Structure formats: structure tokens, C-alpha cells
Amino acid sequence: MRKVILFFILISTVIGAWADGVSFTANAPEVVVSGDQFRLSFTISSKKVRDFRAPNIKDFEVLMGPSRSTQYQNINGVETNSITFTYILMAGKEGTYKIPGATIVADGNNYTSNSVEIKVLPPDQSSGSASGSSAQSSRNQANSGKITDKELFMMASASKTKVYEQEAILLTYKVYTQVNLTALDGDIPDLKGFHTQEVELPNQKTFTLEHYNGRNYNTTIWRQLVLFPQQTGKIEIPSVTFEGTVSQRIASADPFDAFFNGGNVINIQKNLVTPKLVIDVKELPAGKPSNFSGGVGEFTISSSINTQELKTNDAVTIKLVISGTGNMKLINTPEVNFPQDFEIYDPKVDNKFNLTRNGLSGNKVIEYLAIPRHAGTYTIPPIEFSYFDLKSQSYKTLKTDAYTLNVAKGEGNSEQVVANFISKEDLKVLGQDIRYIKTGETNLTRKDEYFFGLMSYWMWYIIPLALFIACMVIYRKQALENANVAKVRTKKANKVATKRMKNAGKLLAEKKTEAFYDEVLKALWGYISDKLSMPVSQLSKDNIEGKLQQHQVADELVKEFIDILNDCEFARYAPGSQDEKMDKIYSSAIEVISKMENSIKR
Numbered sequence: 368m369r370k371v372i373l374f375f376i377l378i379s380t381v382i383g384a385w386a387d388g389v390s391f392t393a394n395a396p397e398v399v400v401s402g403d404q405f406r407l408s409f410t411i412s413s414k415k416v417r418d419f420r421a422p423n424i425k426d427f428e429v430l431m432g433p434s435r436s437t438q439y440q441n442i443n444g445v446e447t448n449s450i451t452f453t454y455i456l457m458a459g460k461e462g463t464y465k466i467p468g469a470t471i472v473a474d475g476n477n478y479t480s481n482s483v484e485i486k487v488l489p490p491d492q493s494s495g496s497a498s499g500s501s502a503q504s505s506r507n508q509a510n511s512g513k514i515t516d517k518e519l520f521m522m523a524s525a526s527k528t529k530v531y532e533q534e535a536i537l538l539t540y541k542v543y544t545q546v547n548l549t550a551l552d553g554d555i556p557d558l559k560g561f562h563t564q565e566v567e568l569p570n571q572k573t574f575t576l577e578h579y580n581g582r583n584y585n586t587t588i589w590r591q592l593v594l595f596p597q598q599t600g601k602i603e604i605p606s607v608t609f610e611g612t613v614s615q616r617i618a619s620a621d622p623f624d625a626f627f628n629g630g631n632v633i634n635i636q637k638n639l640v641t642p643k644l645v646i647d648v649k650e651l652p653a654g655k656p657s658n659f660s661g662g663v664g665e666f667t668i669s670s671s672i673n674t675q676e677l678k679t680n681d682a683v684t685i686k687l688v689i690s691g692t693g694n695m696k697l698i699n700t701p702e703v704n705f706p707q708d709f710e711i712y713d714p715k716v717d718n719k720f721n722l723t724r725n726g727l728s729g730n731k732v733i734e735y736l737a738i739p740r741h742a743g744t745y746t747i748p749p750i751e752f753s754y755f756d757l758k759s760q761s762y763k764t765l766k767t768d769a770y771t772l773n774v775a776k777g778e779g780n781s782e783q784v785v786a787n788f789i790s791k792e793d794l795k796v797l798g799q800d801i802r803y804i805k806t807g808e809t810n811l812t813r814k815d816e817y818f819f820g821l822m823s824y825w826m827w828y829i830i831p832l833a834l835f836i837a838c839m840v841i842y843r844k845q846a847l848e849n850a851n852v853a854k855v856r857t858k859k860a861n862k863v864a865t866k867r868m869k870n871a872g873k874l875l876a877e878k879k880t881e882a883f884y885d886e887v888l889k890a891l892w893g894y895i896s897d898k899l900s901m902p903v904s905q906l907s908k909d910n911i912e913g914k915l916q917q918h919q920v921a922d923e924l925v926k927e928f929i930d931i932l933n934d935c936e937f938a939r940y941a942p943g944s945q946d947e948k949m950d951k952i953y954s955s956a957i958e959v960i961s962k963m964e965n966s967i968k969r
Contacts, residue, residue, distance in 0.1 A: 514613055673685075
């Protein structure tokens with residue numbers, strides 16, 4: 368009885384908190400390094416609070432806290448208040464620890480926060496008792512342009528190295544870094560012998576701490592693929608080379624520059640080569656069933672029929688659902704043995720599955736449509752589905768229920784009346800010497816009438832000849848235009864600029880500030896170079912103005928074009944938030960190119 372009462376009290380507390388819109392949450396990093404300091408915070412979305420009670424934090428050393436801070440916001444007339452209690456803790460012995468939830472009274476109700484689980488990693492051996500983050504900072508300042516393989520590397524791993532043919536394998540490419548990795552590019556080659564499906568990962572990578580070979584690294588999964596081997600034997604997954612970009616701060620020789628700016632930042636390129644992997648693919652055991660579907664994994668089937676009482680010329684639909692996990696995309700469609708008097712249509716397949724580390728998981732829905740042409744009682748035998756079960760490592764055959772159809776005589780046309788007397792079985796015998804009567808319209812041709820000499824006959828010669836002449840004229844015109852290199856560059860100027868601005872838009876979305884401004888400047892300088900038929904090396908802001916005036920471009924437009932160049936160059940090195948500047952420069956550059964295109968065309 369006491370447990371029941373406590374359960375109802377808990378439910379009422381949760382419902383009351385949900386109704387009042389009050390939340391009480393605890394936040395802490397998931398992974399820390401032994402000796403590191405970190406924050407543990409408890410935030411409640413209410414301003415009327417009392418009796419905050421922290422949990423027993425026995426596994427960590429409390430350096431400071433709890434400190435209390437209040438946040439107030441008014442957005443479109445809606446007020447929100449929150450209070451945060453913060454502790455500064457120090458991680459001790461390595462292991463995984465759980466901090467229980469805190470309790471508080473807010474608006475007269477009791478609330479309990481969520482618990483947090485924190486994993487403590489051992490300190491980096493390369494820096495003694497120093498934390499991984501401080502070791503990383505010291506290395507970034509100490510290095511002089513060289514990144515070692517211990518500071519940045521990439522690993523390739525397979526969930527299984529010994530599998531059966533068609534068994535799913537998860538291939539993972541993971542980055543380990545102790546430096547400021549800002550970019551990573553590389554393509555995975557075509558993996559011969561595998562059917563590949565790439566796992567969708569977030570574009571914004573999240574790094575987590577991991578202890579590997581005595582050192583602490585920031586790690587993230589860069590690419591993941593699910594592989595289905597299509598052949599037996601040893602198949603090699605080749606090594607892949609990724610090109611990484613690392614930003615490093617180099618101490619300046621000038622003491623004033625080092626004091627105020629902290630030194631210079633340089634980008635260092637480093638190739639990351641993943642190791643080769645060998646997958647041993649075994650052939651499926653002997654004794655495959657004759658109706659083997661090619662499925663490898665774990666599956667179940669079910670079937671349904673829309674009706675078992677129908678008339679001739681009415682459609683009957685059988686729906687077969689194959690559920691499970693495995694190589695579902697490569698499974699053959701099972702066959703339904705409809706009676707011979709049925710008109711059968713190709714099945715409709717609807718794939719509803721998701722990609723997981725064990726293969727494709729979900730449902731494969733198959734609909735079979737058939738139309739009975741004659742009345743009677745018919746039996747549709749069970750549908751059989753055979754596959755190789757990975758758990759038992761044996762072949763399994765699944766069967767659905769059989770269906771009995773009662774087909775009554777329905778309304779039919781003249782062709783169906785003839786069919787009522789002669790079934791398909793009878794036609795098979797008659798077809799040996801007598802063909803079934805041909806129905807439908809027949810095309811007749813007048814006697815002594817020939818195609819030769821008619822107008823349509825001559826058109827077969829005239830039309831190809833006219834098309835050939837037209838093609839030659841167009842080709843010659845294009846060849847003359849392409850011979851004029853300056854004219855071709857002028858015509859393609861807007862197209863090239865548009866392509867570069869699209870690349871700039873992608874860099875804008877990815878918040879790559881420096882690369883964004885470089886691409887915008889290339890688009891502007893390249894456009895004006897093509898339009899004026901002058902190399903970029905001979906262009907300057909001074910001679911652009913004169914050249915554009917010769918093309919009768921308005922002075923206001925010329926000034927606007929040069930202002931965009933100046934703004935772009937200034938913003939590239941300006942401090943502060945760049946989002947608003949980048950958006951403004953991007954839209955202004957597109958607008959000025961459009962105006963310039965219309966002005967020079969006139």
C-alpha cells in the first residue's frame with residue numbers, strides 16, 4: 368500500500384511540474400580527465416525557489432560552490448526566469464561515476480533534477496598529471512609547424528572481420544586529435560566486392576574525450592558505412608588518405624605583438640592515412656533451399672488478403688510483409704502461386720527500413736494483384752520465404768497461411784463470354800494446331816498501293832537532309848564564336864561568378880570565414896576580369912573604374928562594386944562577430960554582379 372501511495376505522489380508531482388512549465392535540470396560534461404576542473408550546474412526555470420539541497424558528491428572534490436546566478440529574459444512580452452546553482456569540481460580517480468539529482472522547492476512544489484553520469488579518464492602520460500586540455504594548449508604553442516602522428520591520426524575499424532556472404536559489417540572512420548583540427552577532406556574509394564550504404568551523420572561534428580594508448584584525445588566519428596559482402600574469400604578494404612588542416616599559433620618574435628595578439632596563426636596541412644582492413648567472407652553453408660531468397664539476417668513474415676469472396680473480373684490483393692534486420696534491399700521477391708485461371712500483375716514493392724549497424728532494419732511490403740476470370744473455388748497455397756539465419760547459422764523457411772477464394776460469376780464482355788466456354792487449359796491443347804480467335808480492330812490495305820513514290824516516302828529523305836544542313840550551320844556559327852576567346856570569356860563571366868558565389872554560400876553556412884571571403888573576392892575579381900578581357904594580375908581598383916566607364920557603366924554602380932571589394936577585404940580581418948557581416952557581403956556581392964551584368968549588356 369505504501370508503494371502505491373508513493374507511486375501516485377510521484378505521478379502527481381511530475382504532472383504538476385509539467386502543467387506549471389517548471390523544469391529542473393542538471394548539467395555536467397560526460398567525460399573529464401583526472402585532475403581536471405569542471406562545472407556541475409543545476410538550473411530551475413522559476414524565480415520563487417527555496418530549500419535547494421545538493422546531492423552527495425562523494426566521488427569528486429568540491430573546489431567551489433554552490434554559487435547562485437539568476438537569468439531574466441523578456442521575448443515578445445513573454446517573461447522567463449531561471450536560477451542556476453553551480454559547483455566547481457575536480458575529477459579524481461578514473462572510472463565512471465553517477466551524481467544523483469538535487470532537490471528544491473519552487474512555487475510551493477518539490478522538484479528533483481535528473482542524475483548525471485561522468486566518466487573520468489586517466490591523465491595523459493605525455494604530460495604527467497596535467498590534463499589533456501592543458502597538454503594540448505602547451506603543444507599548440509610549443510610546436511613550430513610540425514604535427515606528429517601521435518597528435519593527429521585516423522583509424523578505420525570494422526565491427527566484424529569474419530562474416531558470411533551478405534552479412535552486414537559496420538565500417539567506421541574515427542579521428543583522434545590533440546591539436547586544433549579545423550578541416551578534414553577525403554573521399555572513400557569504391558569498395559569492390561561490397562554493396563555499401565552510408566550512415567547519415569551530423570554535418571556539425573561533436574568531439575568527445577577518449578583515452579587511447581596512454582594519451583587523451585578529442586575523438587569523433589567522421590564517416591560510417593554498412594557493407595554487404597557480395598563475394599567470398601578475403602576482401603581488402605584499402606587505406607584511405609584524408610587531408611587535415613590544423614590551425615596553430617606560433618609565438619611572434621616581436622614582444623609587443625606576442626603580448627597583445629598572442630602570436631601568429633598558421634594553417635598546417637597533414638595527410639592522415641587509415642590502415643588497411645581485411646575481411647574474411649565465408650560462403651553460405653551447403654543445402655540452400657530451392658526457393659532461397661538471398662536474405663541473410665533475422666526475418667519474420669506475415670500476410671493478409673483483401674477478400675476471399677469475390678466475383679469474376681474483381682481484383683484480389685495479397686499483402687506480404689517481411690520484417691527484420693539484414694540485407695533487406697537485396698532480398699528476392701517471393702513468388703505467389705495463383706491459380707492458372709487468374710490474370711497476374713507484377714507485384715508492387717514498398718521498402719520501409721532504416722540503416723543500422725546490423726544492416727537494414729524495418730519492413731518490406733509486397734502487394735500481389737490478380738484477377739480471376741472464371742467462377743469457382745480456388746486455393747492459393749502458402750507463400751514460402753527462405754533465408755539464412757545468422758543466430759542459428761542455418762537456413763530457415765517461413766510460411767504464410769493458405770487462402771481459399773470463392774469466385775462467383777460476374778458481369779463480363781463478349782470476350783469473357785467466349786472465355787467461359789474455353790478455359791486456358793483447353794487453349795493450351797488447341798494452340799498446337801488452331802490459334803485462338805483474334806479480337807479487336809484490323810487494319811486493311813488497298814490493293815496495288817505501294818509506299819514508294821508517296822509524299823511520305825520522299826519526306827524520309829528531305830527531313831534528314833534539312834536537319835543535317837541546320838546542324839552544320841549551327842555548328843559553324845558556334846565554332847566561329849568559340850574561336851574568339853575574349854568573347855567566350857565575356858559570355859561565361861556571369862556563369863563562372865554564379866558558380867563561385869554558390870560555393871561561397873556553402874562556406875557561409877559552414878561558418879568558414881576566411882574561405883568565404885576568399886571565394887567572394889575570387890568571384891568579384893574573376894567576373895570583372897572576364898568581362899573586361901583582362902588578366903586579374905593587370906587589374907586594380909584604379910584602372911577598373913576607367914575600364915568600366917569606357918563600357919558606359921554608371922558611376923554609382925562602379926562605386927558600389929569597388930565598395931564591395933573594400934568591405935570584403937576589411938571584414939576578412941575585422942574582429943568580432945562575422946555572421947551578420949558575411950550575410951550582408953554575400954547578398955551585396957550577388958546584387959552588384961547582377962547589376963553589372965545588366966549594365967554591360969546594354
